[in-house]
Amino acid sequence: MPNQSDLLTHHISQQFNHELEELRNNLLSMGGMVEKQVSDAIESLINADSDLAIVVCEKDNDVNFMEIAIDQECSRILARRQPAASDLRLVLACTKVATDLERIGDEAAKIARFAIKLSEQGEAPKGYIETRHIGSHVSQMTQDALNAFARFDAEKALAVAKEDKAVDREYKSATRELVTYMMEDPRSITRVLNIMWVLRSLERIGDHARNIAEYVIYLVKGTDVRHIGLKRMQEEVFDNHLND
Template sequence: MDMNTDLNQHISQQFNNELEELRNHLLAMGGAVEKQVSDAIESLIQADSDLALSVRAKDDDVNFMEVSIDEEAARILARRQPAASDLRLVIACTKASTDLERIGDEAAKIARFSMELAEHGEAPRGYIEARHIGNHVRRMVQDALNAFARFDADMALAVAQEDKAVDREYRSAMRELVTYMMEDPRAISRVLNIMWVLRSMERIGDHARNIAEYVIYLVKGTDVRHIGLKRMKKEVFDTGFPES
């Protein structure tokens, strides 16, 4: 047996294992963040301060996961000097972990406002919209992570397209709540808390879209940030294949 060939195969397998571990760690972080979002929404709707407190307590764990993924990616870059699709995977994982950490931050904010509303009295309006938009962005996060797990550019494109719908729902809900506050100034402070919740949910949708864009970059080899949905769709359905 050629010892050099055997050694190269061994090193190659080790490298593949390292890349797979990095991706698995990112998806585990994603699962933790997705639960944070789900629990934050539930704590708001159910006025559950204990659940909201647990969401905020998990923020440190998510922060630690982000740092660990960054360190893991840095080691791979230094030792393996990956190229082409391997390099795109490492870059996509580090960028996605940053967005996941920020989604966790927004979930913690929702939990904080949930605790304030539970303590000082629920807002008279906005809970139906919060449940609807919250569930919408939670599904976006879930679908973005599934797209990452499956290297599915089509699913990633669908997530990016959903962000527009969330933006429309957010603007509509905000207009209704502003109108209500003008009609009943006594409710301003409580309705403002709901408005901040909706703002955090809209940002979660933005971060889910970012993760979806990294999936398209990973699969197609094209940076689709800031190019608009029409051009993004063209890139996804382009039959050309990037360097692998």
């Protein structure tokens, strides 16, 4: 498995080395902030903690500002350094990953807003077990995708991409159960619909985690693996050739 020294060129300019490392570290800091947003949003929902949900919503602005800062950093590097090969892939991957992290933050804020609504409605609706389960699953996917980026680990990234299929199945199963429940108890419709929107946000977080994993594979292997399917993605990951 390639390590950091394989993928980050050691340049004559120490300043360029520093800029690339700082960019990577800033992206991982943003990732840590988004991970906490997701976990806090789920906790605020399960525990009917409106105060925590408000904090999650407020943090969304910080995430947005971090995305802008990272984009500006990438633009400066592209303009001043004109990177090539693996350095160029790193800068491009950072811009893409930052976008997906910002969107994960948006979904976490949506969940927090629903947590506030549901806490005001009182009784916990059916669907919290499914929410906790899928929430735990996509939180782990996000963490694993960021770890794969930090370590330039294409195999771990592939595992994240594969997990997205499982999340999709869990989401569809939970949705079917909740629709049946609403049909049996029409009084629950409003509350359960809110939970279904939460599950939809969680499913989208899984999609964004998969996107991040795909960018890791692009960074490590030099091949764009979006839209090619898991079988071909796996072939790319286990191809020992690394494009410089």
